[in-house]
Amino acid sequence: MADKPTLAFFSLACCEGCQLQVLAANEKLLPILERADIVRFREASDGDADHYNVTFLEGSIVTEHDIERAKAIRAKTDVLVALGACATIGGVNVIKNFQESDDVAEYVYGDKKDWFPHIPTRPLKAEVQVDVEIHGCPINTCEFLEVAKCLLMGKPYRQPNYPVCVPCKLAGNVCLWHKGVPCLGVVTRAGCEPFLCPSAGHKCIGCRGLVDNPNTEAAADVMAEFGLTVEEVFREFSLFQGIYDDVAKMK
């Protein structure tokens, strides 16, 4: 009987909230723990190993050192899972790419800014091969469990490729646009159900990135008709989706 597969969790630039979302699965983690060994998870335990069957890597790449770490982890890993918006699309960290690099460093580190060299924010897939993506800020615990089940069963995980509007309508929500709130659900990849922001009255801020073939032009037009300026439209999109060319060119 082969050993149980090994799982590891690592973070780059992020708040580690996605790891906490994993722990939030509570007893639903137990069937996974019966079938796999977590060898590295600093939010939950000590320990490490030389090789990981599956690594969940959260956080974005913001320094040269991050690139090295990501590559080193990739080299020890069979299946690399990008965990959370920072890892899959750069997350909110991408905002700094639209500001003067020096200003950002000074704002954060003051006169010690030279001690902390940094590069434009990028998602993991810009530097290493990513096998599975779990989007979201933070991730949806249900989707994490789904991915874990797929990995244990040896089948690929297919992430949703339709916008948040689908589960939002199925939940019977009154469209936020009709309440005067421009919501990014129309172009944002679904997969957050049953924890949809619009179900709680909040607009979708696009934390799961764009669907594969978004009509961002129409979105910008419709938002403009709605009374938003170009800058406001860009600000809506760039909170999470600045990494996409469609969005970057709005600026």
Added chain:
Amino acid sequence: MTQIDIHKGAEAESPYVPKMARILSAEQMTETERFFRIEMEEAPLAYQPGQFVGVTVFGVGEAPISICSSPTQGDAFELTVRSVGLVTNKLKEFGEGDRLGIRGPFGNTFPYEEMKGKDVLFVAGGLGLAPTRSLIRYVLDNRGDYHKVTILVGARDPSLLLFRDELEAWTGRDDVETLVTVDRPDKAWSGNVGVITRLFAKIQLDAAATYAVIVGPPVMFKFTVLEALAEGVPENRIICSLERHMKCGVGKCGHCQIRGVYVCREGPVFTYEQVKRLREGI
């Protein structure tokens, strides 16, 4: 207006529950195509040439697959599965003795009754040979019912040719003319080279008496139809089988719909005359 008996329908057997089947044998035919011979665990599958089944890998999902055997071959049936999706990739790991779920058979059939006494020209490109084979085997097993039989088979390269043993056996028969071509030959290949329409120059057609069964990728279908029309085969005797993602098989889920037509019920077999009218067919 269609009259519906809701209460009778409420008691109907669910069409979505797979029935258990067992794999009798499996063989990797090419790098991406795997052949299965399958037997239902309870009642045998009652099918006709041209139909398809839904294959369930429990825990993974279901995929629609054309039946590539003929009911004349016995109670078991055969599938040729190309590994391109969730389910079909998983099927690569399946072999003799493994169990699957089967729904169906679904869809209409090749017009094998209507074709009796006529010439039959089969033109199969790539994986198109799988559904075509169901009719080829049927015709060969009832050889006396049909007049002249011609089989044209094409593949991108020799490694992608399906049913090579059978192609050789058919080539060896004197009551069937079989020609095989590849787009890109390897060093060992001594046969025909070039797209499948090039084979038309090598055969004699009595167009007015011929049914042309053409199954293959859209581009191949397009040019082969032009060839058949140029030879004078009537539009309603050019027969094809269309590929769509049939998810339910019973004309409800909508995924296979071409215009107003549910391919899973009204197809997958259509005449060129019908396909042309659909406009979104190919």
Added chain:
Amino acid sequence: MLPQVLKRNDLAAWVEALMADRTVAGPVLKETNVSDPSDEKFEWTVLEDAGDLRLDYNLTVLGPKSFLWPPRQQLVAYRLDDGPDPQPLIEHEPTVLLGVHPCDATAIATLDTAFGKDIPDPHYLARRADTAIVGLDCAAPCHESSFCLDMGSLYPDSGFDVMLTPMGEVIFVEAATDLGRALVKSAAVRPATKDDMEARQKFAEEKRSNFHYKLPYELKYLPEVLEQSYDSLVWEAIARRCFSCGSCNTTCPTCYCWDVTDDIADDLSGGVRTRRYDSCQLDTFAEVAGGENFREERSSRLRHRMFRKGKYILEQTGRVGCVGCGRCERACVAKISIKDTYVQIAGTR
């Protein structure tokens, strides 16, 4: 059964009586606009308190369809140990849908045909067979996007067991089926008087004057109008604004396309095959496993929906696919309107 009337004050008692032995679903207040209290949004839900029922409701996001054809429905359960033993999951309980507007009653009749024809779908039909439809007539359009008069759904002659017509202090109650007559037995109805009949007549006149035709042609010409528009540039023009978000489909009372997934239990002991409302507007709806997409262009998907609603469902079921409720237009952030599209294409050839 002769026409009956129910005093509005006796309505709650009737609903309570129905709730005693059945699940009763109806329209209730969902939320109120913070800055405009008169702007109320309603939803269809299972009634917990008879007093929550709001017969003055307007267009809901999802219609009563979701009680017969839930957004997510489990079809088959199987095990993942030695023997999968797949079993159908068919669940139903005696249900009353109370307050179904004519458009939605018409749509339910269309769904009945779609799920009942050829190979019947017992997962839908078992619920349907166990459900009574209590209609609620409309005195005025409930939304500017609606065009139920054009689509022939404003005056349904079937698709309901009881029809209610609210007329001030009384509600006119007409039972159309045996099931309807049984339901009405528990209501404190009295035979309609001459005054009631006159009030009924007045309602009908008012209704007639409140609804106006919006299409420049009769419904029977719609399939031909659509067919002549097939190659029109109009589809591409409209599709430029389309997000392909599917909200038109997910809110439509007659849409019945679905996607199916195998969901695995958290302990990996078994799986459930589940269907979920799908949308022909979504990017990958017509994609096959090899990656070929037969309706890759937004415009071809948009045209497909407009054709499906005005032509294809009619060909399949004998009933036109659009009931003119206006939900799709209202749900569309880009304000794409099926009604305006049907007007626009009248000029194309």
